[in-house]
Amino acid sequence: MHAQVSPTPPPSPRQPTRPIRALSRGLEVLAELNRRERAAIHTLSSAVGLPRTTTFRILETLRLAGFVERDPHDDCYRPTVHVRALADGFDDEAMIAHIGKAYLPELAEEIVWPMDIATPAGSGMLVRETSRSPLALEPGGIGDVLPMLASAAGRAYLAFSTTAVREVILDSLAHSPERLARDRPEIERILQESRAQGFGLSQRARRISQEVTLALPLRAADRVLGTLAVRFAATAVPLRRAIDQFMPKMREVVDKIEAEFGRPTWSAPCLHPPR
Secondary structure, three states: OOOOOOOOOOOOOOOOOOOOHHHHHHHHHHHHHHHHOOEOHHHHHHHHOOOHHHHHHHHHHHHHHOOEEEOOOOOOEEEOHHHHHOOOOOOHHHHHHHHHHOOHHHHHHHHOOOEEEEEEEOOEEEEEEEOOOOOOOOOOOOOOEEEOOOOHHHHHHHHHOOHHHHHHHHHHHOOOOOHHHHOHHHHHHHHHHHHHHOOEEEEEEOOOOEEEEEEEEEEEOOEEEEEEEEEEEOOOOOHHHHHHHHHHHHHHHHHHHHHHHHOOOOOOOOOOOOO
């Protein structure tokens, strides 16, 4: 008598995996923050349709993991350099601003006047980092967009960019309402002067005093990724003295930022689950 062998049942189709809801929510919040580059809890909560308490827990989890950071001055959140490991949204401009942020506190102790790191954003320059000096003539900071032609940052960026990049930007600005945008000879004069002196310069009337800004380009090979600028009161620091005192210290920091950016040492964080 032979044992009866029952046929092997066909493999059952794989059941759909139940999604991890908390992970989906976390990625949604991170994606929205990455899109905005900087936002407060209530802004993100409204954007993704989650309660503020849930949004706060997600952001704090991401912060502890190293993917976002919180500004202690206003409690706004922004993505860190490690987001680059997840997507290409964290570009070279954001990277060089992130590197430069580490050098601002020490430089601010020497110069004291407010300093900004800005990168190109459309037809303007986006302030990504600032030293938040108490000597600032008027409040200003991260998230501000500076005019490309009227700001020292914009002038430094255009003056030291390649001809191709410069022409594309100037063509896009040609139809803007800004008067200077339609005065090509004056633009060329300003940019030639910026190249000759090695930095961008702008002056703007403020309530207390005229504000002068000096900006140096932050470069990688033949590309200009951003600028490092200092803002000061014309009545407190004569222009020549500012150039002599501020520029050497700022150039040292620019060299360090550019050198660090050029080193292939950036990698994704090694995250270990809690034991």
